[in-house]
Amino acid sequence: MGKKFKGMYMQKCGLRDGSLVPVTALLAQGLTDSSLKYHLQNAKNHGVTQKEIAAVITHAAFYAGWPKAWAVFNLAKEVWETGEGDLPYEEEGMRAHAKEMVFPIGVSNDGFAQYFSGRSFLAPISTSQVGIFNVTFEPGCSKLDYVA
Known part of the structure; x- marks a missing residue:
């Protein structure tokens, strides 16, 4: 029964999408051992991107x-480790920071530059239902109207 169901499920949703099911199931249980790392690697091998x-x-x-x-x-950061040639940033500090991140740093947040002292970067994580964005600030960047 188990193999038959898994085979039918994988035919219906495909290996790529199906490889995400055990990742989310293990995440929900809080199991972050080698089995989760295996399933993260499996998802990557089936075409799931870092983003x-x-x-x-x-x-x-x-x-x-x-x-x-x-x-x-x-764990995902380890599996989707970014190689030096894969980073679009010219500055060495940005490249080093990007290697440590699981979220993309994104592009310069020029649309909101007037609200910050220093640079900020914006990367869309998900826009399908609700917009979720990663905001990265360079060291020393602060919101101009912030009062501590």
């Missing part, structure tokens, strides 16, 4: 809890 896994983990975090999700982000 997509970040969106899936972020979405699941609202249901399973952020502490569980943060543990999964660390």
Whole structure:
């Protein structure tokens, strides 16, 4: 029964999307051991991108809890390790920071530059139902109307 159901399910949704099911199931249980890392690698091998896994983990975090999700982000960061040639940033500091992130840094946030002292960067994580964006600030950047 189990193999037959799994085969029917994978035919229906495909290996790529089907590989995300065990990732979210293990995340929801808080199991962040080698089995989760295996399933993250399997998802990557079936075409899930770093941006997509970040969106899936972020979405699941609202249901399973952020502490569980943060543990999964660390494993995903290991699996989707970015090579030096894959980083679009020219500055060495930005490249080093991007290598440590599971979320993309994004592009310069010029539309809101007038509200910050320093540079900020904006990367869409998910826009399908609700817009979720990652905002990255360079060191020393602060909101201009912020009063501590």
